[in-house]
Amino acid sequence: MSKTEAFKKLLAEGQVYKKDFIVLGTGMLDGYPVPQAQVKVPLKTMNRHGLIAGATGTGKTKTLQVISEQLSLKGIPSVVMDLKGDLSGLAQPGQLNDFIQKRSDVIGVDYQPSGVPVELMSISEEKGVRLKATVSEFGPVLISQILDLNDTQQGVIAVVFRYCDMNLLPLVDLKDLKRVLQFISNEGKEIIKKEFGQVSSASVNTIMRKIIELEQQGAERFFGERSFEVQDFVRQKDGKGVVSVIRLTDIQSTPKLFSTFMLSLLSEIYETFPEQGDADQPKLCLFIDEAHLVFSTASKDLLEKIEAIVKLIRSKGVGVYFCTQTPTDVPESILGQLGLKVQHALRAFTAKDRKAITKTAENYPDSEFYDTAKVLTQMGIGEALITALNEKGIPTPLAQTLVRAPISRMDILTNHEIDALVNHSDLVKKYNEEMDRESAFEMLEEKLNQVEKEQEKATLPKPSIPKPRPRAKEEESLFEELSKNTMVRQLGRTIFRELTRGILGSFTGRRR
Template structure:
């Protein structure tokens, strides 16, 4: 028996699946792709998470595209974090070429170009279904982790949430959160101290600055109503899984916003989805492109939260896939949870690069047919080292793989195509509206206005004569009032502008 037959038998023995699977490509031996050596990934273990890694330009995104396509054709929906803007083409049919047809024939699959059901989404100014969540839905623990607060400051946040629960003050957006912070250190200070004890003004000021920092990264567009229902990710059309592409091209320079959104999404899915048990296929798969943005800018507490959810969320039938340049971008505690590993080529330009490649090679099963560290630096575009978990949870043989070509467009949509896709979206009609229900901001403002009216109707022992000249006493009164947020309701432009100048936190409410 020759080496090629040994190789094929080796693959076949490790890929004896009883359930359904997707075909990722075909095996390569000694630099030549082989017919009859298909690389298969069982659907049953796709909730065990995965990694798609490789240097820039080696084909990571196209591999992500292929996997999302094959999942959709199997009726499995997916969510794609698109930070580079090159995944929207999934909605349109690809184009055949002699090269692609030849590759497909070698792999042993038909090339059937077609567009797939795609829902464009956004958490910023990009066109698409607007994804939002309320501050209350995050809860005090998650909000504190996102803001990177210390124990004392976390106590203040927990106090705020408790106070708002007891007094029916909905925390919808960041404006509500800031207004309650102002309230507990100004007009409501005595009531708060009587009920909960003294609150440190320094801690409140720090929390306020952290919130403003988050706002500057665009979080004010994310926090609000109508909250997105994660069940809307789990949809099919004509038997195909809907691919939700979250367009994030305008927040690459806002890593805190990205990690905030990612953690909230994973938390909501984990808390909402029921336990699925040992199912034959996943309920949903999430693909996080440029995953290093999640981990490199997250605090220790935030990382621990992400790691905990990754470990637990598979029981909900959800697989999470990280797409990044090197496996070292992902913490070891998360890397150890990943069942599917698709490793594209790495480049060794420095001694540090060579050490990283050696370390990367150690993350993969040994193969009698390859020296992994050498293959890692010699693979071409569209080639990858692949290992998955079989249906018993055992790693499949490591295979140098020629990845199949995408059946959808390998390019972005035009502006006109994006507009038409969003215009026909039922979810866009459902979520793309600005709601402004009564919440903590409005309730506290009315409360302060009522107090002001009572004060104005209360007679004073003696009233100073009216004068058109401002006295020092008047100036002192103006200064005192401008420190209090109730002046916003007095209706005088002068006082409103003074308050905004001092507090720096009032913003026009969208109506």
């Protein structure tokens, strides 16, 4: 048996699928594609997470585009992070040319240019559905992460959230958070001291400065109402899964906001989605571009929580795919949880690069057909080493793969096309309405004004006929007053039905 026939036989035996699958490309040997040696990934294992890695310009984004559009054609929605702006082209058909036709013929797939349903979203000033969340929903862990607080300062934030949870004070935006911080270090200082212990004014002042710095980076546009419901990610249109493209081209200067947003999204999906069990296909796939931003500044405690979510979220029918330059950008504890691995070329310009390539090669199964470390530096654009899990959960043979071309546009949308998508979006109408409901800031101001009026009234001259003077209100009375009038008014989705927080400190059981 020839080397080519042995290779095709190995792939065929490792990829016998009874359920549905997607085709990513065709296998290659000695730098040339092998016809009829398709590299397939079963939908059944797409909730086992994955990695798309490679140097800049090697085709990572196009591979991400191929996977998301193929999932869409199977009716599976996905969420993709678009940091470079070129994934919006998913909404429009691609353009057939001789190069693409030849590649498709070699792979054995029919190339039919087609767009897929796309929903444009943003956490900043980009056009599209505004993704927002309240400070209360973010929780103390993620707020501390985004503010880069030390242990002492994190303790202050924990006190703030605990106090607001106990007294049903909704922390909707950063204005609310700053007002409660002012309260616990001024008017409510003794209340907090009695209930939770002494809070350092110096720590409060440092946190206030960091909040102001965050506001200057535009974070006030993200914190507020109406909070996004993650169930709106799971939609179909004309039988195709909707691809939610989160536009982040203007977020490069605020990586902390991006990374913390991603963590909150993972936490929200984990806490909200029901258990799905062992289904034939995933409910949702999430592609995190520039994944190193999520891990580079995370504390050890936070990394453990992320690892726990990645392990458990697959039972909710959700696959998480990390896109980055090298696998070493992802912690080993998480890397070991990934089923699909797509490795584009790496460049060995320095001694450090060569060491990284050697370490990267060790993350892939041994192959009798490849010197993995050597192939990593020799692959061209649009080629990748791929291994996945078969339907039994066993890794498929490693294959250098000529990746199929996207059927959607490999370029950005025009401003006119973006405007058309946004104008016809039902979610834009739902979430882009400006809201500023009564929350912790207004409630504290109202109650403190009432206390001041009562104190002023107590200082008025007494009547000539002596009467028993009512006892002055103690500080506990203020505590009680602050907790009375809270949730009678509608507060959108900031509804405190259960004061229970999830794995990253976000509320569980709070959605309707």
